[in-house]
Amino acid sequence: MADAIWVSSLFSVAFASRLFLIYSPVKDWFTNRIELSTPLTAWNRVQEGLSLINHGVSPYSGDVVHETPLVLAIFLGLQQISEVLFPLLFVVGDLLVGWLLYKLASLHCQILLKEQALNLKSYANSVEPILLKEEALHNVPLLVSSIYLLNPYSIGSCVAHSTVVFTNLAVGTALLFSLRGNILLSTLGVAAGTCHSLYPVTLLAPVVLTLMKVHSFDIQFTKKTIVFVSQVIGSFLVWTLLLLGMSYQVFKSWDFLLATHGFILQVSDLTPNMGLFWYFFTEMFEHFRIFFLWVFQLNAFFYCIPLTIKLRGNPTFLACMLCSVMAIMKSYPALGDAALPLALLALWVHIFPYLRNALLVMCMLICSSFLAPVFWHLWIYAGSANANFFFAITLAYSTAQILLTSDVFFAFLRREYDLYHGVYPPVIKGEPASITLR
Numbered sequence: 467m468a469d470a471i472w473v474s475s476l477f478s479v480a481f482a483s484r485l486f487l488i489y490s491p492v493k494d495w496f497t498n499r500i501e502l503s504t505p506l507t508a509w510n511r512v513q514e515g516l517s518l519i520n521h522g523v524s525p526y527s528g529d530v531v532h533e534t535p536l537v538l539a540i541f542l543g544l545q546q547i548s549e550v551l552f553p554l555l556f557v558v559g560d561l562l563v564g565w566l567l568y569k570l571a572s573l574h575c576q577i578l579l580k581e582q583a584l585n586l587k588s589y590a591n592s593v594e595p596i597l598l599k600e601e602a603l604h605n606v607p608l609l610v611s612s613i614y615l616l617n618p619y620s621i622g623s624c625v626a627h628s629t630v631v632f633t634n635l636a637v638g639t640a641l642l643f644s645l646r647g648n649i650l651l652s653t654l655g656v657a658a659g660t661c662h663s664l665y666p667v668t669l670l671a672p673v674v675l676t677l678m679k680v681h682s683f684d685i686q687f688t689k690k691t692i693v694f695v696s697q698v699i700g701s702f703l704v705w706t707l708l709l710l711g712m713s714y715q716v717f718k719s720w721d722f723l724l725a726t727h728g729f730i731l732q733v734s735d736l737t738p739n740m741g742l743f744w745y746f747f748t749e750m751f752e753h754f755r756i757f758f759l760w761v762f763q764l765n766a767f768f769y770c771i772p773l774t775i776k777l778r779g780n781p782t783f784l785a786c787m788l789c790s791v792m793a794i795m796k797s798y799p800a801l802g803d804a805a806l807p808l809a810l811l812a813l814w815v816h817i818f819p820y821l822r823n824a825l826l827v828m829c830m831l832i833c834s835s836f837l838a839p840v841f842w843h844l845w846i847y848a849g850s851a852n853a854n855f856f857f858a859i860t861l862a863y864s865t866a867q868i869l870l871t872s873d874v875f876f877a878f879l880r881r882e883y884d885l886y887h888g889v890y891p892p893v894i895k896g897e898p899a900s901i902t903l904r
Contacts, residue, residue: 472608473568477561480615484560487625488553501838502626504798505735506532506663506726509627516541524717526725529734534662534726535716536709537629552627559631560624564615566638567809571607573645574782574813578603590888596881598816606815614809618835623802630802633663637806640666641785644673647680649701657705661713664730665792668770672788674698675774675781685778731763733797738856740838741799742864745857766795783878786810790871794864801835804867811874820877823869830866834859 487493496502497509505511515525515538525531525538544551582598589597614620623630640655652673659666675685677698683691713722729735736744743762750758769791777784789807793799818824838859844851 469608473611476608476612476615477564480561480564480621481557483616484557484621484624485553487621488557493625496622496626499622499626499839500738500842501740501801501835502622503628504739504800505737506730506798507629507800507802509629512538512541512627512629516545524719524721526717526719526721529725532725532729533629535713535722537632537662539716556624556627556631559635560620561615563620563631563634563638563806564611566635566642567614568607568611570638570642570645571610571813573642575603575606577645577782585885589885592888592890593885595889596816596884602816606812609815610809610812613812614805617805617808619801619808620805623800623805628800628802629662630800633659633666634802634806636662637666637669637789640669640673641676641782641810644676645680645782647677649677649698652677653698653701654705657702657709660706661709663796664727665766665796668767668788668792669785670699670702671770671774672781672785675778675784679781730797731759733759733762738842738853738860739798740801740860740863741797742795742860743797745853745860748853762795763797766792766797769795780878783814786813787871787875790867790874794867794871807871811870814874814878817874817877817881820880821873822876823873827866827870827873830862830869834863834866838863 487496503509511531512533515531515533518525518527518531519538519542525533531538540555541552544555578598579600620634636655636659638655640652640659642652643655644652646652653670656666656670656673659669674695678685678691678694681694683694685691710723714720733743733747736748738744746758746762747755770788773784773787773791777787786807789810793803793807796803838856841851841855841859845853845856
């Protein structure tokens with residue numbers, strides 16, 4: 467009963483805070499913030515696309531609209547009813563992400579306890595202090611959903627009507643239903659995220675591994691395993707082709723591919739954002755552009771390979787790491803992209819004692835979040851600064867995310883090591899041995 471009260475209170479506060487800010491005078495300020503909206507997710511570009519459609523012009527005839535046809539079709543349908551429904555769609559979508567995370571965390575905690583019970587005999591003798599306790603994990607679902615729903619990043623993105631909420635919704639759907647063993651809905655989530663922002667295609671690896679684990683398939687090249695993996699990948703391909711076909715039917719044209727996925731890969735719009743692409747390619751000589759474009763884009767996809775190999779036995783943690791990599795390495799990131807991986811990190815609250823840079827990362831994130839609007843104003847409006855000031859903040863923001871991701875990765879591996887080798891290191895020549903992870 468107490469849990470239901472806390473959950474209902476959380477969702478009520480999240481709902482009320484979003485609606486209050488949406489219908490307050492500060493909404494326009496949020497909508498125009500480049501930290502919250504990018505050329506891919508900005509609400510004013512969606513409005514431009516709706517206006518072009520209503521005037522009988524293809525939204526992809528120019529270089530302004532980069533939203534997917536299916537999202538435009540949803541807003542076009544709502545526009546026929548009432549534009550009052552627009553804010554409600556974003557608020558309900560954001561709350562739905564929080565609900566998916568709550569269910570995901572509840573299921574994940576149950577799986578962790580079951581896996582610990584199965585592996586308990588193979589653990590070292592002195593691991594009692596780091597073993598999971600059911601009462602310690604009781605509040606994790608509420609913590610995970612709270613971190614997302616009360617996060618200024620997600621609240622600001624919702625108020626700004628950033629369409630990143632649709633990507634977060636697709637990712638949350640994929641992760642939850644993969645843990646439930648549902649092949650169709652989990653691959654639909656990956657396909658929807660891929661069609662909307664391309665980078666979630668990397669989540670196919672953890673989804674496949676999670677489904678294999680839930681359906682009790684060993685990670686071996688047996689005939690049954692290969693058939694099962696083929697079914698999952700085939701389901702993803704069918705959903706992707708179906709969504710692309712539906713997108714084609716909206717405007718009877720394939721122009722959207724170049725305007726969406728092509729735009730993401732080519733990075734043709736160098737509007738400043740919280741990422742690393744815009745400044746580098748503004749300063750880049752044109753004849754080096756293609757080479758470094760490949761290098762930067764491969765960063766966003768390549769880490770999927772070594773992380774999958776290392777974390778193949780822990781696919782949920784793998785998905786969390788890949789979400790963090792996407793938020794850092796994608797070509798047009800915003801603060802809303804970081805809201806989901808920050809919430810997912812709380813699934814492993816039991817490894818937080820192993821973190822080494824928590825205070826530094828927290829200070830860097832807070833400072834960069836507050837100073838980004840300040841330095842933007844000094845650069846664009848006051849004219850007393852230049853692009854280097856704002857880029858320094860985006861660099862600090864990305865560095866904080868990289869430090870956090872690597873620190874959590876270290877903490878996870880260190881706890882796994884301690885479980886099998888003991889919490890206390892062996893004493894060699896009268897001194898505790900130092901442990902180096904390689």
